[in-house]
Amino acid sequence: MDEIYITNLEKERESMFEGLLNYFRKRSMWMLYYCTGCGAIELPPTMTSRFDMERFGIGPMATPRQADLLLITGYLSQKTLKRVIRSYEQMQEPKYLVGFGSCPINGGIYWDAYPVINHLEMYVPVDMTIAGCMPRPQAVLDGFQRLMDYIQQGKADGWRRYKENYEWYKRNQDELFARTEPVLKGWKDPFAHMPSLEEVMAEEERRKGGAR
């Protein structure tokens, strides 16, 4: 039970000014999409003529420094997660992170795959998840509008949660990246010292002799 991290900070007082700024933030979201998986293919139709995301001021941006919104479009492997965390930390506050499809939520169809993480929210704060495999453009737009509501109400505060609960997130990240013990029983590589051909053949002979 003590594993749950409960934030006991006071609810932030939202001034009129903050409300106004939130209006600007929600009406101008620049997104950085991290095309890890299949979700990226749903974004072009969402951006172009048919669904036209730019109506709401949402547009693509080239670098994390400029973006407000990080889209994780699909499954995330352990190696990619490292880059996602780096990109997320480079973004300027306030920043929002949207998990796209079922894979960032619980692993999706890759829940039993060894390289794919299952819960994105263990490692970075997720402000909004859009369920589906993959979500259609309508669902994406609906999700973004909900995110806009959350921003206006001040509920999309993942960046604040990340700062407050940094130890919790960092510990979960370190479980992947700074692990010292093997997860399962580990493995002893007989070739760990990178032997030469002669050594390998000698060892082979020795093993055969031992078997005899």
Added chain:
Amino acid sequence: MTRDRLIELAKQFFPEDEVIPRKKPGELEIRTTRDRVVGVLTWLQNEAGFDHLMYISGVDWLEDGEIELVYHVYSYDHKLYCMVKIRVDRDYPWAHTIHKLWAHAQPYEQEIHEFFGVYFPGNPDLSHLILPPEWSEAPPLRKDFDPLEYSMKLYEPEWFKSTDTFASIANRLRGEEAERIIRSVLNESARLHGDAPEKDGEGEA
């Protein structure tokens, strides 16, 4: 060169090896051993006109205690496709490198080393290409590696599984009511599942 002619020649050159035509026309299979495979591939490349190495794949035969390496080679001249198969010991798996024959065999061998643990003495680079550098488990494409167990242990730890919903609620809520709501959800969950998570913790301790 037709397939029949090739089979005839191959049998002549490598009498100890099995040369089998496959069901599909234009495909054949040569089963050989680790010591002769470089000779077979050199012959295929230089004499028989198989100019393209498509891939090297591995198969783990857990019951036999062997790992099979399959070299897929293709001839653009004769439109023939040949699989050269060897089997190596599972406990001490190694094979001769062929990156001098086809330079692009190097990353294929690197990948086989990464995913099956087969060692290629003489290959210039056998570092991790795809797996994360922290990888300390058995090569993941071996049959005795359990990806489900790995995934559950690493990505869904016990404490997170039991507190999945609560952790997300706890992160969303602020103030003192958070704990009250979490407590109630926890009790509700305990009622549904028939056992309380607190009791679990005590039992383990």
Added chain:
Amino acid sequence: MSSKMILDLFGMTFFYIVVGLTFMGLGRKITARLQRRVGPPWYQSFLDVFKCFSKTSISHNYIMDLGLIMALAGLIATAYFMPVAKGWTPAGSSSIVVILYLMTIGYLGMAMGVSASGNPNATIGISRALALMFGYEIPFAMIILAMISVLGSSSLSDIAMSQAGGIQNWNIIRFPLGFLAAEIAFQAMIGEKPYDHMIAPAEIASGPMVELGGKFLGIAFLLHAVQLFVETGLMVNLFLGGASTWYEFVGKQFVVYFTSMVINTVFARYRIEQGIKHLWVWAGSFAAIQLVLTRYFDIFSR
């Protein structure tokens, strides 16, 4: 400097920024309509700028801060030399040589600021921008030379006043080849397609802006807004007969910008060496022919 003049300057700065940002929003709307989209509202750029200034930002060193401020100051100073209505300029004089020189301060400030961020993409973008500058400055300077040689004055307000009295007096009629050359160069000047080598989001991750986040990006937006005002204003004063009122001026500016945005929508991007070659071969040869015709054959002057 009287207090009225200072007020004028502040008021004009506000005016430039508002006009530039409105143009940017309208430009996005135009692009959207041409692509059969609804597009963002016309005030989208204002929302973007306000949002940018409400964010945190990261500065790599003080050169980066100073460089961007210098760029903004340089461009605003350039805009003061732009005659707005009936030849009136906030700065009093409107020498075209001063305008062309001050405009480079904007680019150099930007170059200094973003190069200090240390990102290689920014450096590539800046080097592209400066290379492109070679491409469009030469044709543009030749056209201006032709105009000065006819009129005998290098003041932009004199050039604008000399076109008074109806469309037949506009330089677009008197210097048709020059206008063509200037239109091509203008496209490169405001960095729209086919000459958007400097930004190129898919290639060098938006070039100079790659490390700019938060408030710096807001400044970059304002920079672009003022730059739009200056460059469209230059085209209006040089070719479209200047203006007698400020709203006529803005209207003509919008026509220039509209044309540019339409070209931007239908074109793809040149490679950098293609772009410079294209500018030199086409814009440069049009401008040179115009210069020769004007200077030695006296065909188009009245």
